[in-house]
Structure formats: C-alpha cells, structure tokens
Amino acid sequence: MSTADTSTDELTAEAERVLRICTACMYCDGLCPVFPAIDDKHEFRLSDLNYLSNLCHNCRGCWYACQYAPPHPFAVNLPATLAAVRRRSYADHLWPPVLGRAFGSPVTGIAAIVSLIVLATLAFVLLSSPPAALFGADDSEGAFYRVLPWSIMAGAAGASLLWAVACIGLATLRFWRTMAPDVPRGALLRALAPALRDIVTLRHLGGGGPGCNDVGERTSHHRRLFHHVMVAGFAGTALSTVSAAIYHHALGVAAPYPLASLPVLLGLVGGVVMLAGIAGLLWIEHRADTEPSDRTEVALNVTFLILLGLVTLSGLAVLAFRETPAMGLLLAGHLGLVFGFFVVLPFSKAVHAPFRAAALLRAAAEKAAAGARSKRDRG
Amino acid sequence: MSSTWDVVVIGGGLAGLCAAIAARRAGVSVRLLECAPSAFRGGNARHARNFRVVHEAPTRYVPDAYQAREFLDDLARVTQGDSNPCLAQRLVAESETIAAWLMANGVPLQQPNVGVVPYSRRTVFPLGGGKAMINALYSTATDIGVAISTDSEARLSRQSSNGNWSIDLTTATSSPSSIDARTIVVCAGGAGADPAWLRSHYGDAADGFMVRGTPYANGRMLADLIAAGAGTVGDPTICHMVAVDARGPRFDGGIVTRITAIPYGMVVDGSARRIDATGAGAEPTHYARWGPRIAACAGQTAYLILDADGLQRAAPQAFPPISGATIADLAEALGLDPATLAQSVNAFNAALPAGAHPIASATFAAYPMRPGVTFVHHGVAVDDHMRIVWADDRRNDTLFAAGMIMAANVIGRGYLAGLGLTLAAVFGRLAGTEAARHVHG
Ligand SMILES: Cc1cc2nc3c(=O)[nH]c(=O)nc-3n(C[C@H](O)[C@H](O)[C@H](O)COP(=O)(O)OP(=O)(O)OC[C@H]3O[C@@H](n4cnc5c(N)ncnc54)[C@H](O)[C@@H]3O)c2cc1C
Ligand code: SF4
Ligand code: SF4
Numbered sequence: 135m136s137t138a139d140t141s142t143d144e145l146t147a148e149a150e151r152v153l154r155i156c157t158a159c160m161y162c163d164g165l166c167p168v169f170p171a172i173d174d175k176h177e178f179r180l181s182d183l184n185y186l187s188n189l190c191h192n193c194r195g196c197w198y199a200c201q202y203a204p205p206h207p208f209a210v211n212l213p214a215t216l217a218a219v220r221r222r223s224y225a226d227h228l229w230p231p232v233l234g235r236a237f238g239s240p241v242t243g244i245a246a247i248v249s250l251i252v253l254a255t256l257a258f259v260l261l262s263s264p265p266a267a268l269f270g271a272d273d274s275e276g277a278f279y280r281v282l283p284w285s286i287m288a289g290a291a292g293a294s295l296l297w298a299v300a301c302i303g304l305a306t307l308r309f310w311r312t313m314a315p316d317v318p319r320g321a322l323l324r325a326l327a328p329a330l331r332d333i334v335t336l337r338h339l340g341g342g343g344p345g346c347n348d349v350g351e352r353t354s355h356h357r358r359l360f361h362h363v364m365v366a367g368f369a370g371t372a373l374s375t376v377s378a379a380i381y382h383h384a385l386g387v388a389a390p391y392p393l394a395s396l397p398v399l400l401g402l403v404g405g406v407v408m409l410a411g412i413a414g415l416l417w418i419e420h421r422a423d424t425e426p427s428d429r430t431e432v433a434l435n436v437t438f439l440i441l442l443g444l445v446t447l448s449g450l451a452v453l454a455f456r457e458t459p460a461m462g463l464l465l466a467g468h469l470g471l472v473f474g475f476f477v478v479l480p481f482s483k484a485v486h487a488p489f490r491a492a493a494l495l496r497a498a499a500e501k502a503a504a505g506a507r508s509k510r511d512r513g
Numbered sequence: 514m515s516s517t518w519d520v521v522v523i524g525g526g527l528a529g530l531c532a533a534i535a536a537r538r539a540g541v542s543v544r545l546l547e548c549a550p551s552a553f554r555g556g557n558a559r560h561a562r563n564f565r566v567v568h569e570a571p572t573r574y575v576p577d578a579y580q581a582r583e584f585l586d587d588l589a590r591v592t593q594g595d596s597n598p599c600l601a602q603r604l605v606a607e608s609e610t611i612a613a614w615l616m617a618n619g620v621p622l623q624q625p626n627v628g629v630v631p632y633s634r635r636t637v638f639p640l641g642g643g644k645a646m647i648n649a650l651y652s653t654a655t656d657i658g659v660a661i662s663t664d665s666e667a668r669l670s671r672q673s674s675n676g677n678w679s680i681d682l683t684t685a686t687s688s689p690s691s692i693d694a695r696t697i698v699v700c701a702g703g704a705g706a707d708p709a710w711l712r713s714h715y716g717d718a719a720d721g722f723m724v725r726g727t728p729y730a731n732g733r734m735l736a737d738l739i740a741a742g743a744g745t746v747g748d749p750t751i752c753h754m755v756a757v758d759a760r761g762p763r764f765d766g767g768i769v770t771r772i773t774a775i776p777y778g779m780v781v782d783g784s785a786r787r788i789d790a791t792g793a794g795a796e797p798t799h800y801a802r803w804g805p806r807i808a809a810c811a812g813q814t815a816y817l818i819l820d821a822d823g824l825q826r827a828a829p830q831a832f833p834p835i836s837g838a839t840i841a842d843l844a845e846a847l848g849l850d851p852a853t854l855a856q857s858v859n860a861f862n863a864a865l866p867a868g869a870h871p872i873a874s875a876t877f878a879a880y881p882m883r884p885g886v887t888f889v890h891h892g893v894a895v896d897d898h899m900r901i902v903w904a905d906d907r908r909n910d911t912l913f914a915a916g917m918i919m920a921a922n923v924i925g926r927g928y929l930a931g932l933g934l935t936l937a938a939v940f941g942r943l944a945g946t947e948a949a950r951h952v953h954g
Binding site for chain 1 (some may be wrong): 552553559560562578623624627628629630638640641642645647652694763765767768769824825828829830832833915946
C-alpha cells in the first residue's frame with residue numbers, strides 16, 4: 135500500500151506546485167486521465183506523483199492548452215514536470231536497485247554495455263569458429279550454428295531475455311506496491327478489461343479526441359500511429375522467432391530457412407514495419423518542441439529507438455547477405471545486438487510500458503470503485 | 514504592404530478571431546492585429562472555460578435543453594433590465610448556432626461524460642479550455658489566409674476623404690507604420706486592465722486591485738474611440754470583481770486565484786475584525802459580492818479564516834493556505850492581532866450565521882484576499898449591425914465593434930456564467946460578416 139513519504143526535494147516541490155494549480159484550474163480535464171485523478175486533491179504524496187507521472191502519456195496537449203505556461207509568472211509546464219518525475223520513478227523502482235543508481239546517466243550506460251556485448255560476441259565468434267565456417271559463404275541448413283553453436287546462441291539469448299523479463303517484472307512489482315490503489319479486489323478485477331483497452335489502443339495519445347500535440351501547437355494522430363506500427367512490427371519479429379523455434383524443435387529443420395518460410399516472411403515484414411514505426415517516432419522526436427519535454431527522457435527515447443532500429447537493421451542485413459562471406463560477422467553482430475538489447479532493457483525506456491500499464495490499471499480501478507460520481511453545477 | 518485591406522480586425526481575442534474568420538470566409542482580405550506577444554494572444558478567452566448556448570434538445574456536447582426564452586429571462590434578471598433588447602435577442606438567437614460554427618472552424622468541444630466537468634445544460638466546454646480554443650482558431654485563421662500580426666498595437670487615426678481608415682501600428686520589432694483599411698472591426702476588449710485608467714475611476718484604492726485577465730486589454734482603443742466621438746454605454750465605475758488570492762500576480766491570475774471557500778469560513782479585515790458582505794451567502798453570486806466588499810477594506814486586503822473542517826470542504830486552491838496550530842499562531846503568521854482574531858472567532862462561533870460552520874478544529878488556515886477585476890461594465894454603443902453609434906447618433910458603415918468592448922450594451926450590470934465568450938463569438942462573427950458585406954457593397 136501507499137507510503138506517506140514526504141520528500142522535500144526540488145522536483146517534488148515543483149510537481150506539487152504545478153499540480154496544485156492544475157487542481158484549482160482543471161481546464162484540461164478532458165485531455166487525459168491525469169486530471170480526473172487529481173480532481174479535488176489537496177495534497178500529493180510521492181506515491182501519487184509516481185502514479186500521476188506514469189499516467190501521463192506525454193501527449194503535450196496540456197502544454198499548448200495551458201493558460202499559465204511561461205512566460206506567465208506561474209510558469210506551469212506539466213508535461214516536462216511529470217516527465218522528470220516519471221524518470222525518477224523509473225530510477226527509484228528498477229530492479230536490481232543498483233540499476234536505479236546506474237540510471238543516472240542511462241544513455242552512456244546503454245551505449246557502453248551494448249557495444250561491449252557486441253564486441254564480446256564478435257571476439258568470441260572470431261576466436262572460436264574456424265575462418266572457413268565464418269567466411270565461407272555458406273547458407274545451407276545449419277549454417278548459422280556453424281558460426282555460433284545453437285546451444286550458445288539459444289543459451290545467451292534465453293539468459294539475456296530471462297534477465298530482462300525478471301528485472302522488468304520485479305521492477306513493475308515494486309512500482310505497483312508503492313502506488314497500488316486502495317480499492318476492493320472486485321474493483322481491480324472489473325478494471326482489468328478497461329485498463330487493457332486503454333493500454334492496447336494507446337487511447338491517451340488521443341488528447342481526448344483530436345490527437346496529441348506531436349510536434350507543435352497543432353494536433354495529429356501520428357505519434358499514436360507510429361507507435362502502433364512499431365509495436366506491430368515488433369510483434370511480427372517476435373512471432374517469427376516463435377515460428378522458428380517451432381520449425382527447429384517440432385519440425386526438426388535448422389535455420390537458415392527459405393525466403394518463403396514463415397519465420398523469414400514474418401521477420402522480413404515485421405522488421406520493415408518496425409523500422410517504419412521507429413523512423414516515424416524518431417522523426418517526431420526530432421521535430422518536436424523541446425520546451426514541454428524532459429531532455430533526459432528524450433535522450434532515453436531516442437537511445438531506445440536507435441537501439442531497436444539497429445537490432446532490426448542488423449537482422450535484415452543477415453537475411454540480405456546470408457549467401458555472402460559477410461554472413462558470419464553480420465550474424466555475430468546481430469546476435470550481439472540482440473543479447474545487448476535484452477541486457478539493457480531493464481534500464482531502458484522499455485520500462486515505460488509496464489509502469490504505464492500499472493498506472494492505467496490503478497486509474498481504471500479507482501474509476502470502477504468510484505462508480506457514478508456526483509458533479510457540482512457550474513451554472 | 515501598401516495595399517488597402519478590406520477588413521482590419523483590431524484585437525485577437527475570441528471576438529477578433531471570430532470576426533476575422535467570418536469576414537475571410539466571406540471572401541474579403543483580412544488583417545488581424547493583436548498587441549500581445551504570441552504567448553499571450555487570445556485575450557481573456559485564455560482564462561475562460563465554458564459558454565452559454567441555446568439548444569432545443571440534447572446534443573453530443575450539452576445535455577437536456579436551454580430555451581431562448583430562459584436565456585432571455587436569465588439575462589433580464591441579472592441585468593435588471595439594463596440591456597438593449599434587440600441586441601439581447603440577437604445574442605440569444607445566434608448562440609444556437611455558435612457551437613457548431615466554432616467546431617466547423619476547428620474548435621473541439623468536450624463531451625459531458627469525458628473528464629470531470631460539472632453538469633451544465635446551459636453551457637458547452639471547449640476541450641482543453643479557452644486557450645486550446647484560441648489556438649485552434651488561430652490555426653484556422655492562418656489556414657484560410659487571414660494575415661495575422663501579434664505584438665502589434667493599433668491606434669485609430671483618421672478617415673481619409675475616400676472613406677478608408679488609416680491605422681497606426683506600433684510593433685515590438687519594427688518602426689511605427691500605418692496601414693489602410695476599408696472597414697475596421699474593433700475587438701480590443703474592455704477597459705480595466707490599465708492601472709492608470711482604474712485609478713482615474715476608482716481612486717487610490719485601485720492600486721490594491723488585481724486584474725484577473727490579460728494586461729493587454731488595456732482600453733486604449735476604447736479611449737481612442739470615445740475621443741473620436743463614439744457613444745458610450747454602461748458605467749466605468751461599475752465592475753465585476755471577486756475575491757482573489759492576494760499572493761497571485763497583479764495581472765492574468767485567471768481562474769485559479771479566485772477564492773472559492775468563503776462560505777466555509779469567516780472573513781476578517783486587517784484589524785482582525787469580522788466583516789460580512791450583505792446577502793453574499795453561499796450562492797454562486799456570492800463571488801461578485803465579496804470583491805467590492807474587500808475593495809472597501811483598508812489596504813484592499815481581507816483574510817478568509819478556516820478550520821481543518823472548512824479546509825477539507827473547500828475546493829483546492831492554487832496557493833497552499835497559510836496555517837497555524839492555534840488561532841494565535843495563525844494570527845501571527847498573518848500579521849494580525851491575536852487577541853482580536855480570537856475574539857472575532859469566538860463571537861462568530863457564538864452566533865453562527867445561518868448555514869455557517871464554526872471555526873473550531875485545528876489546524877487553522879487562512880487565505881489573504883484582494884479584489885480581482887474581471888471586467889468593467891463600460892464600452893462603446895453599437896447598433897444591431899455592430900456599427901459603432903456616435904454620441905450624436907450618427908453611425909458609420911465602416912466602423913464596427915464586437916466583444917467585451919461593447920458588452921455593456923447587453924449587460925449593463927450583473928453577469929451570467931458563460932456569457933462573455935458567447936457574446937464575443939456571436940457578435941464577433943456578426944461584425945465580421947457585416948464588414949465583409951459592406952466591402953462587397
Ligand atoms: C478570469 C476570467 C475568466 C473568465 N471565464 C469565462 C468563462 O468561463 N466563460 C465565459 O463565457 N467568459 C469568461 N470570461 C469572460 C471572457 O473571457 C471575455 O468576455 C471574452 O474573452 C472577451 O473576448 P474579447 O475578444 O471581446 O476581448 P478580450 O478577450 O479582452 O480580447 C481583446 C484583445 O485585443 C487585444 N488588444 C487590445 N487593444 C489592442 C490594440 N490597441 N491593438 C491590437 N490589439 C489590441 C488584446 O491583447 C486582446 O487579445 C472570463 C474572463 C476572465 C478575466
Ligand atoms: S495545464 Fe494549465 S490550463 Fe491545464 S489544468 Fe493545468 S493549469 Fe490549467
Ligand atoms: S502531457 Fe498529455 S497525458 Fe500528460 S498530463 Fe498533459 S494532457 Fe495529460
């Protein structure tokens with residue numbers, strides 16, 4: 135349950151100041167669920183700030199709509215304030231906790247670790263496989279495993295994935311515990327479906343209807359669209375991996391698979407679609423107003439997108455050049471990037487997904503518990 | 514630019530935007546001049562939330578119904594008849610189409626089941642509030658080819674022999690210039706944001722007033738028009754003022770500094786003695802009663818005293834309350850005399866007014882308050898084509914006014930929630946249409 139912690143640091147004080155003005159104002163109440171969640175609140179605990187900051191989808195609608203945005207002396211900048219609180223909420227709840235401390239400079243950390251893992255993979259492959267296997271222009275069945283034996287490949291991938299899932303799972307659990315709503319279990323159950331709908335549809339990137347302020351004062355649905363495209367592409371590549379596993383274990387056929395096979399087709403289409411989504415999101419980040427955002431959060435977004443883009447590109451490169459002598463090194467590089475991606479996932483922007491999902495679940499649960507509320511008449 | 518504009522709109526608040534869009538859509542060339550920098554464009558609509566519309570049946574954006582008859586009755590009640598019936602009827606009738614017109618011009622409205630807006634069958638809410646509405650209208654105006662200049666203050670100068678107007682322009686960046694216009698629509702807002710103007714009508718006390726809206730609606734244009742011979746309506750010494758937090762900014766505090774919790778506590782002046790605003794009670798109209806009452810206090814300052822119970826009942830405020838564990842502590846924090854404040858509280862508790870709550874449970878809290886001016890009941894006279902009527906009853910086919918600058922034609926006194934935006938949008942649209950019609954001849 136929530137802890138009534140009272141932190142007096144600057145960021146908390148600024149978040150409280152801004153939210154207090156918003157609560158007195160509420161003109162933005164139709165834009166997103168953050169506003170209904172602060173309705174009539176007189177004070178905000180740290181757990182509430184963590185909750186609210188993750189409920190915010192950074193649609194930036196309330197920046198352009200704000201009558202108190204700077205240069206007004208109130209200088210309300212809710213999106214940037216919540217982004218900073220949100221980043222702190224990641225750092226405070228990452229698991230193992232030491233990652234939270236490393237989160238101080240996440241971009242350098244991510245770049246360094248991924249580079250190291252890629253180099254290590256390349257070195258391992260260069261040292262362990264005979265040059266004939268590595269540069270042999272071989273694309274017959276089992277060629278990939280002559281570059282890196284299946285057991286090592288699957289072992290490293292499995293271990294890094296398990297690490298990612300375990301860390302993110304535990305971090306999410308820690309986060310949920312500090313901000314879980316005080317509602318009956320029934321309400322929580324009733325909230326599952328609506329919360330899931332909000333999560334899957336990215337409803338709150340809709341700015342309450344007209345879309346979010348992706349890049350500036352005008353609204354659009356581009357960010358939401360590109361995010362969907364990226365996730366769909368990711369799902370395609372994940373299905374490709376699953377189908378490959380089925381081929382391998384159930385059908386007993388080893389990679390590489392022919393172009394017309396399910397794993398290759400899913401991987402190809404998924405990869406291209408994902409790249410389109412990533413490019414779109416990067417383009418939006420590049421053009422967006424910087425004022426309503428938190429610089430480090432933008433850096434986290436960009437780092438994550440570039441990393442995911444590199445993983446995808448290197449995978450497509452393996453497919454494109456698998457009949458050439460470059461295949462061996464390309465495959466090693468791709469695998470290194472995949473391992474690295476999973477290893478850094480628990481302190482990358484990826485944590486936004488489960489944290490936001492948790493916040494949406496709390497919002498839906500509180501709504502389910504409140505039922506029909508009575509409203510004041512403004513005449 | 515040496516060409517002559519068909520329509521020049523002075524003031525880029527809601528009235529000005531609606532005038533510019535309506536005129537431009539009628540096919541004439543339009544230039545919009547706004548004296549505020551772009552961050553503060555839009556006038557007082559930035560601070561507004563909802564507007565009043567007639568509708569015969571529920572729509573997606575407003576429940577139940579609000580008949581024209583009811584609107585007219587409401588208006589007659591608050592103005593006590595101090596309202597031009599012809600303009601009032603026009604306002605009410607055209608309010609029925611204004612929401613759809615604004616939507617067609619890019620303004621998203623909020624559905625009543627979204628967010629936490631209170632039930633209101635009389636008003637609709639732009640999604641994201643007034644500033645979001647203003648942003649949408651600026652985008653639309655730009656898209657359809659209205660030439661917009663912010664940071665550009667207009668002063669009316671003269672009418673040449675061919676009937677065209679010359680307008681002097683002062684901008685922040687370039688040297689003064691002048692532009693020519695076939696017709697002018699003045700939407701520069703009311704007076705009241707200019708401290709010197711306030712002092713000239715309200716005396717030294719005016720220095721203690723806050724102005725809730727934009728400092729850019731400074732009334733100079735209104736003064737120009739009056740100097741040129743425009744007829745006036747209303748009374749510059751009557752204004753709508755409410756209690757606002759004394760810690761807020763002198764200008765532009767908007768909605769969040771309004772003190773809403775007065776019915777849950779007790780008000781004292783700087784000598785810590787209780788004051789009351791006759792007939793204020795807990796009705797929504799209590800706001801407008803407390804403003805003038807506080808303006809009459811020494812230093813234009815008063816204090817709302819609450820106990821823990823009252824504070825809990827109150828809606829959240831932009832500033833945290835000043836608090837004290839005891840009444841004496843609170844008095845000290847406020848710089849009031851502890852003994853007098855204790856006496857006032859005891860006397861209040863001993864003889865509670867009807868509906869009031871005793872001030873008994875610690876922690877005690879207080880808000881320092883000042884009067885905040887919302888608008889002044891004073892402006893230029895117009896006819897039902899929005900043409901300015903001169904003091905000698907002449908009118909000029911090329912000079913129009915709309916919005917707060919002529920609001921006193923309809924609300925000579927009193928106020929109805931959501932009336933200001935409706936009035937600005939309806940009369941702005943009308944004035945723009947009339948100006949374009951004149952250009953077409
Ligand atoms: C705090 C507050 C809350 C309110 N809430 C509501 C509400 O909820 N609902 C409602 O219906 N009404 C509300 N109102 C009233 C409503 O905001 C106004 O009635 C309405 O916005 C008036 O619009 P306008 O365009 O006529 O004038 P203004 O908004 O005053 O606009 C005048 C514009 O002209 C510009 N200007 C002035 N002089 C010049 C010049 N010489 N040259 C160029 N430009 C110039 C100014 O910068 C300004 O942008 C509120 C008002 C305030 C202050
Ligand atoms: S962001 Fe600004 S306009 Fe929106 S609710 Fe907060 S203070 Fe009000
Ligand atoms: S940025 Fe968007 S999601 Fe975040 S608080 Fe503002 S309106 Fe809500």
